[in-house]
Amino acid sequence: MDAVVKSLVERSQPQRDNSARELLPTREEAEAAVRVLLRWAGDDPTREGLVDTPARVVKAYEELFSGYREDPTSVLARVFEEVHGYDDIILVRDIPFSSHCEHHVVPFVGVAHIAYYPSEEGVVGLSKLARLVDVFARRLQTQEALTAQIIGAIDLHLRPRGCAIMIEAEHMCMSMRGVRKQGAQTITTQFTGVFRDDPAEQARFLTMLRHGK
Numbered sequence: 454m455d456a457v458v459k460s461l462v463e464r465s466q467p468q469r470d471n472s473a474r475e476l477l478p479t480r481e482e483a484e485a486a487v488r489v490l491l492r493w494a495g496d497d498p499t500r501e502g503l504v505d506t507p508a509r510v511v512k513a514y515e516e517l518f519s520g521y522r523e524d525p526t527s528v529l530a531r532v533f534e535e536v537h538g539y540d541d542i543i544l545v546r547d548i549p550f551s552s553h554c555e556h557h558v559v560p561f562v563g564v565a566h567i568a569y570y571p572s573e574e575g576v577v578g579l580s581k582l583a584r585l586v587d588v589f590a591r592r593l594q595t596q597e598a599l600t601a602q603i604i605g606a607i608d609l610h611l612r613p614r615g616c617a618i619m620i621e622a623e624h625m626c627m628s629m630r631g632v633r634k635q636g637a638q639t640i641t642t643q644f645t646g647v648f649r650d651d652p653a654e655q656a657r658f659l660t661m662l663r664h665g666k
């Protein structure tokens with residue numbers, strides 16, 4: 454694994470050590486923080502429509518950021534060895550995801566395409582690739598880190614002959630605010646193993662992505 458992927462994989466481990474866990478705010482503190490932001494937005498958190506909003510927001514945060522409590526190792530733990538000699542590319546295309554950018558805590562939304570050449574260790578259940586995307590997407594992210602963390606986890610746990618990933622996403626921090634460029638798509642890719650070493654393999658991955666669209 455190259456140094457860049459390795460350093461991002463290290464970030465992919467559950468990000469709260471024990472000391473950070475001790476610093477977790479209480480639910481009441483989190484709700485109070487939401488009330489402050491509602492006031493900052495210019496509204497009145499005591500009015501009827503907003504009274505239950507802090508509790509809802511805190512509950513939504515538990516779901517939207519559940520990835521901090523999930524471990525990529527357990528998602529990829531079950532491997533199927535019996536594939537009757539299949540050793541060609543496995544591509545799962547158009548895996549939808551939503552994440553939040555770590556700069557503005559605003560969503561970015563898109564699709565991930567993941568391909569790998571299985572090693573003799575076997576293959577992973579297809580749904581696990583989609584689950585893996587969510588483990589990392591449900592954290593505060595940059596698209597680059599999300600891309601590298603997903604491929605790094607696959608490389609680390611499945612030891613494939615090669616892995617390729619492309620993520621296409623629209624960042625709401627670029628469309629709803631700031632520069633306000635709706636529809637701009639950001640595309641990131643990362644390759645390991647045969648995909649990194651052989652341009653023909655990268656071309657095959659890109660051709661398979663286009664196929665059928």
Ligand SMILES: Nc1nc2c(ncn2[C@@H]2O[C@H](COP(=O)(O)OP(=O)(O)OP(=O)(O)O)[C@@H](O)[C@H]2O)c(=O)[nH]1
Binds near residue numbers: 627
């Ligand atoms: N590289 C990268 N940048 C991102 C991502 N998500 C958001 N950004 C960018 O993060 C940058 C933060 O720039 P700053 O100048 O610190 O913040 P800002 O004043 O809010 O920037 P503007 O968005 O240009 O208004 C912006 O250019 C965003 O477009 C991402 O996933 N990857």
Ligand SMILES: [Zn+2]
Binds near residue numbers: 554627
């Ligand atoms: Zn942003």
